[in-house]
Amino acid sequence: MNMKSARLLLTLFIVIGVVSCSSISSVRVAYQYDPGAEFTSFRSYDWFPVPRNNARYALIVKQIKGAMDRQLAAEGFEMMPGDPQLLIALHGGIQARLDYNEWEYIHETYEAYAETRRLDFMKYTDDMLIFDFIDAKTGQLIYRATVTAFISIEPSPEEIEDKINEAVRQVVDKFRQISFSVSSGDEARN
Template sequence: MRLPSRIAPLLVGLMLAACSGIEVNTNYDPSAVQQLESYRTYAWLPTPEGKDPRVYNDLINNNLHQAVDRVLQGRGYRQVAMDASPDFVIGWQGAIDSKLDAQTVNSYYGYGWGTMWSPYYGGGVGVPYTYVREYEEGTLILDIVDAKAKQLVWRGTAQAVVDENPTAQSSRERINEAVEEMLERFPPQPEQ
């Protein structure tokens, strides 16, 4: 067995592990930027109900609330009850979807004989191998809604590969990381 065919699975695994970070995006209403900067109080919308118990359960909900509260309160926002007229309300949604990833690894390595000008310069031909991996990707969406106008003014999304057997600790850490990265972009800065 040639060396490349023995190390190809390892290389594919390393490439996939390097891609296992959290991808964060945000979107907002540009006309509401000044309004967003004036917000000081918030409340939570009722806990969403969903069909996937891996996403919609008390543990995830509590971890998410704690992470968001810690970040917002660390920046001077204050949580109030819904009947206390908050400036904005926060809601969340989540999903876990099955995905496929195909990686093709070429088994060619090394150089041919000769010089750049000879017909044998270059390399040999190898047979590429394609590895297909099925994995689950989790998506978390945080919505910030203007409480008076009842309009969505900011949305953050985070997507990451879901661990096959997550521990309570790793689940909390991933939620914290996703929330911190999303809220790092809240409130948005005015466009120049």
């Protein structure tokens, strides 16, 4: 193998490694919404009360709410305790997971077939957040975003903060896109 081929092969392995790692640590957002809701009429919000009986996640909840408050403020929403147009409810769960890949190699020899197996195990957590946006006047759910993030078993504070910020950014981006598409559809019908 010449030097040029070796460099090309090394570059290919690095790219595959980076893509694999980025997909493992990704944040995914799925959403549903009420197409009949007047999304453009909502400009204020408050948080639906979270039960205080679980102090274990108090810091994470505070980080999530802080990230959402900043993102919504950047979109022109105002936090209005007592008289909001939207209530945002936060639900979540964390589950430890174990995944594995099985590799099987079969080598043909003159005498017999040799079979080698290798198992690669990976521990991670499957963290899920659900954001419900509720019309405060009617009590109707108008938007639900379900966020799934794959985080290492012992994440650093920076990794947690990055995942929270990315998740919240995607949730608000989807809400903004829905608001725009619903209002554009309304204008097209008028």
